[in-house]
Ligand SMILES: *[C@@H]1O[C@H](CO)[C@@H](O)[C@H](O)[C@H]1NC(C)=O
Ligand SMILES: *[C@@H]1O[C@H](CO)[C@@H](O)[C@H](O)[C@H]1NC(C)=O
Ligand SMILES: *[C@@H]1O[C@H](CO)[C@@H](O)[C@H](O)[C@H]1NC(C)=O
Ligand SMILES: *[C@@H]1O[C@H](CO)[C@@H](O)[C@H](O)[C@H]1NC(C)=O
């Protein structure tokens with residue numbers, strides 16, 4: 001049962017890993033894949049076949065290539081029922097070896113048996129790329145790796161400021177791990193700081209790309225970045241979309257004050 005469907009994701013992962021490794025050079029040059037913001041695609045896995053037993057997903061993924069960061073994969077499959085006693089699910093594998101052997105021991109179930117109904121289950125390619133490029137061990141081991149959670153100053157010595165490219169910062173300073181703490185530091189409002197910063201958590205990729213704050217949650221106000229800064233713990237395995245909400249999205253849009261992270265689970269690292 002496992003074979004066909006489990007082989008899809010790792011193919012996507014390895015596709016991007018080899019892009020990063022410079023093997024699929026032509027694709028990598030066409031678009032700034034892993035740091036840029038290309039127009040994202042939403043791709044239904046398997047096309048009209050959806051996520052079904054017996055369909056050749058390796059073949060499908062090959063034809064659909066290339067996939068990019070920010071692309072969304074949608075998995076559609078039927079819920080369990082009398083007729084469907086072996087319902088599908090979606091796993092992400094930690095490495096090529098597990099994938100080849102369909103060994104689920106260290107896999108992470110990212111969608112259960114009922115999440116494929118209706119609009120389906122969506123997964124961003126960010127997931128694949130982050131895992132593939134950093135945790136996947138194609139390159140050299142991460143020197144920042146440690147067993148205990150890290151405390152990371154957002155922006156490094158630039159802190160949380162207008163005009164700094166946080167997407168690049170996040171990419172270069174990643175991967176982040178579950179339970180790491182991000183620290184946002186910025187100045188108090190003053191006569192010389194009339195548009196002070198703050199921190200918003202946005203609900204999804206669409207809001208993030210358009211800097212749409214309407215469904216965002218303000219997690220730090222204008223004065224909480226002073227002193228030791230505002231601390232935020234990445235305590236779940238989920239994507240976090242951060243932005244500055246100052247001037248109705250101007251700091252986010254024009255000031256580049258936004259980035260997202262998907263903290264990894266430490267056991268993926270070896
Ligand atoms: C950050 O820099 C990258 C690489 O130069 C670029 O692709 C991206 O568009 C920049 N981000 C913003 C928000 O300007
Ligand atoms: C899927 O199709 C490809 C190319 O047609 C083939 O090489 C591969 O063996 C097939 N995979 C499976 C699991 O049948
Ligand atoms: C699956 O992987 C786990 C840990 O990675 C290993 O201990 C186990 O022997 C593997 N199972 C098979 C059937 O290869
Ligand atoms: C699947 O996950 C959804 C959302 O997390 C949850 O509401 C549902 O009960 C789960 N279903 C099963 C069969 O575990």
Ligand SMILES: *[C@@H]1O[C@H](CO)[C@@H](O)[C@H](O)[C@H]1NC(C)=O
Nearest residue numbers: 177178179235237264265266
């Ligand atoms: C994160 O920290 C919490 C509380 O200390 C702990 O229960 C949880 O297991 C940790 N998660 C991971 C993935 O380390």
Ligand SMILES: *[C@@H]1O[C@H](CO)[C@@H](O)[C@H](O)[C@H]1NC(C)=O
Nearest residue numbers: 187188189190191192193194
């Ligand atoms: C604001 O800037 C002016 C000119 O640079 C300086 O003289 C003044 O002390 C600053 N005010 C504060 C509160 O930092």
Ligand SMILES: *[C@@H]1O[C@H](CO)[C@@H](O)[C@H](O)[C@H]1NC(C)=O
Nearest residue numbers: 207210211212213214215216
């Ligand atoms: C922002 O999002 C809200 C709901 O999420 C939507 O109604 C609104 O049209 C969006 N605004 C823009 C400028 O896209």
Ligand SMILES: *[C@@H]1O[C@H](CO)[C@@H](O)[C@H](O)[C@H]1NC(C)=O
Nearest residue numbers: 189219220221222223224225
């Ligand atoms: C920001 O939040 C802190 C703590 O919740 C509160 O003490 C402070 O008054 C708030 N400041 C502003 C400018 O809203």
Ligand SMILES: [Cu+2]
Nearest residue numbers: 197244246251
């Ligand atoms: Cu700002």
